[in-house]
Amino acid sequence: MSEGRLRVERDGAVGRLVLDNPARLNALNAAMWAGIPSAVAAFAADETVRCIVVQGAGGKAFSVGADISEFDAKRDSADQVAAYDATNSAAYRALATVPKPVIARIEGFCIGGGLAIALSCDLRYCESGARFAIPAARLGLGYGPEGTRRLVATVGQAAAREILFSARRYDAAAALAMGLVNAVRPAAELEVFVRSVAAELAANAPLTLAAAKAVINALATGEGTLADAEAAVARCMASEDYAEGRRAFLEKRKPAFKGR
8 A cells, every 4th residue: 555645735825735655656546636626625715825836755756647556456346446536537627727826846757647637737847857658558548538638728639649649758858849848947946946936926916817727727628617717807807906906007016916
C-alpha cells in the first residue's frame, strides 16, 4: 500500500496542494485523489487565498498518475473501477472549475493521470528536464471524453491525436511548442518564477479572474454554461472592486482588491 499523502499548505495569498509520494514518483493513491476536491473547496471558501499551486514533492516528478499498486484492491470489479474513476474525475473537475486561478508547477515526470491533473489547472509551468506522456495506448486503456476534451482544448486536435495515438514521451521544449505548457524555466529558477506569477495573479481582481475562467471554461471545455459565465461577468461590473479599480487608475496607484 502506498504511503503517499496530499499536503495542503498556505503561502500568503497562495494555497498549495503538494502531491507527496516521492518514493513512487508522486503516484496518487485513492486517499490522495479523494482529498483533492475538499482541499480545493477549502481554498475556494477562503477569501484570503487568491491563487492555487499544485506541485509534486521530491523534485523528480509532478506525478506519474494513479498508483497501480492499489489496482488489485481498488479496481478489482466493474463497480470498483466506476467508483475509482468517479473519484479521479471529481479531482479533475475541482481544479478545473474552482473560481480561482490554478497553476501546475511541474518538475520531472508528468505522466498519465498526472498530466490529466496538470491539464485541469489553468496554467502549466515546467522545468527544462520535465517529461510528458499519456501512455494509455501502451496499456490498453481507453482515454475518456473528459480528459480528452481538456487535452484538445489545450493543444488542439492534431497534437492531441499524436499524443494519444503514439503514447510518446515529450520533452519540455516539445511541450512548450505544442502549447502543453505556458513556459519553461531552468530547474533552479522554477520556484521563484512560479512564486512571481502566483503573486501577480493574486494581486489582480478575484472576481475578474473568476469570470475569465468561467467564460473560457464554457467556451473551451463545456465546464459551466455561458449563462453562468455571463452572470460572473455581471458580478464584476456591480462589484466594489470595479469601483476600486477605476479609482486606482485615476489616482495612479495600485488597486487594493477585496473580491467583493
